[in-house]
Amino acid sequence: MKPSGGIHLAYSTPNLNQNDAKVEHKEAARSLSDDDFHDAPEYWAHRKDINLLECIAEARIAMNLFLNNHFEEAEARLKPLSDKTMYHALGYSTLLFLQAMMTCDRADMEKAMVQSQKAVDVIHRFRAQYSISDSIFRLSGHYKALTDEEIHAELCYAEALLFRAALTFFYDESLASFIKGAFKIRACFMSYRECYRILNSQAWTSRDQKMxxxxxxxxxxxxxxxxVALSVLPGKLLKLLQVIGFNGNRAHGMNNLLKVASMTHTLRSTMCSLQLITWELFVNFFIGEGKPNTRLCTRLFHDLNFLYPNGAIILFLRARFYLTSGDVDNAIFFYNKSIQCQTYYRQFHHVCYWELQFAYAMLGRWDWAANHCKRLKDESRWSRCVYTYLLAIYINAYDRGPESEATWRLLCRKIPNIRLRIAGKSIPIEKFCERKSKRFLAENRMYLAHYEFLYFWNVFTILEARPQAFIPEILSNIEQYKVENPTEDPNDLSVYEFLRGVCYRALGELEKAESCFFKVIQNEPRLTDNFYLVPNSTFELSQIRFAQNNLTEAEGLLNKVKQYKGYSLENKLLFRVHAAMENVNKRKG
Structure with missing residues (x-):
């Protein structure tokens, strides 16, 4: 349905019947609205004998407040002692870091940068006075001489360095800053390795087990x-990093994270659960794995839903879980619920709007997808270039009249002037949007640009969760589009054949898919734009061979993809190639 009179911002929660199963938690949860919770900051600020376990308990309460949308109370809980105890300093720095990441506001980033350095300084005061990485000290087995505060200070120091490094990347986009951030990450990793030696030493004799x-x-x-993070990097880069001390064993890393998530009595367990869910529901799709571990997510959500039933972050992740399961209606419901449950971090709404535009695109509701993109373009600071591009292609998708054409042309002309640079480099997806918008203006048409973008943002991988519910209609729309918009341009024809091939592969019609991808590859000498379609078609052919258990040819095609250079979104495809090659090697045994 096309809205009249242009784009309207219409945001209402779908009228869905929710039958959420009630869950029982193995531990009684204390109410986060108790008076003593809110009075506590003043109480702790006047105490001089607060011990380490009490500080950890305070940080845990603040985290629970934060995840239940009590954002101001969480900050108030930690700020008074953020210059006195390591866990208050680290906790307060963490909250400001999250705020900066959600808002992308320069002032918020500067505030988080200042606090992160203060946290590093505060925590450093609690570290052992000598260098804890001194090899003579380590080999002598004197870890037993460390106090509980000194041991935990080394851990908190590593965590604070990681936040500091991440903020360095985002706050200062120069090459020098990028290098400084890289060194901070290496220092952080070395500190974690030192903590691991302490963990496995004799230092814990006669100490509190909770500690x-x-x-x-x-x-x-x-x-x-x-x-886990390093394991997704291409082999050559990972080998280079291993030379300077980094390791990337995914199975080992996942086992570590699963153990932490099971340690529900500890401060970091909840954050670890959120990290695992984020990996399964977001990172898996980015690196080309797809197919998240739904059983693991369901198990982790069991406690999170009980403890934080109306928490904005939890509701957002539940929505994403439904989206990646192909249950788009429930996804839309929970994205809207996440938006409605809090107004303190309005920028977090933008994350929901971003997801909602894809949800409506999956349903073919290009008008509603455009509505959310317009709101993002007007309100969000993340990437106005991408928002503008999406708004243009969605407008063209649902209305191809002269007024809409004038609108999308105006939007496309703005794109080159609103691109961002991070660490002195252009963002690949923004470069893609600029190149495509220039082509649209030159050719005076968009050819299936809306479906093309959905492919490159891994939406078709999500649709494979329920292919029969979505793909036949999409395939019909693509084929009808060609009938209504005949062309002999090999660039446009290649987009058409590529998208048909993607649809046929999702439906399991592998011979038809193979024929489409071969047509794209055969068009390579005739292409003047859209060169990226050839390596992507080669990759898709490799996945057909993998499905047919022809591992030798699948591996050969993946190696062929690596030989292509200089095309749009190259690194994005190489992540998928790396993941696909790992799958081939696993099946080979």
């Missing part, structure tokens, strides 16, 4: 995160 559990969960969370 060890909190330390163990933090160490395993850090090292597990590094292992």
């Amino acid at each position: 060890r559990d909190e330390f163990e969960s933090g160490v395993l969370l850090g090292l597990g995160s590094f292992n």
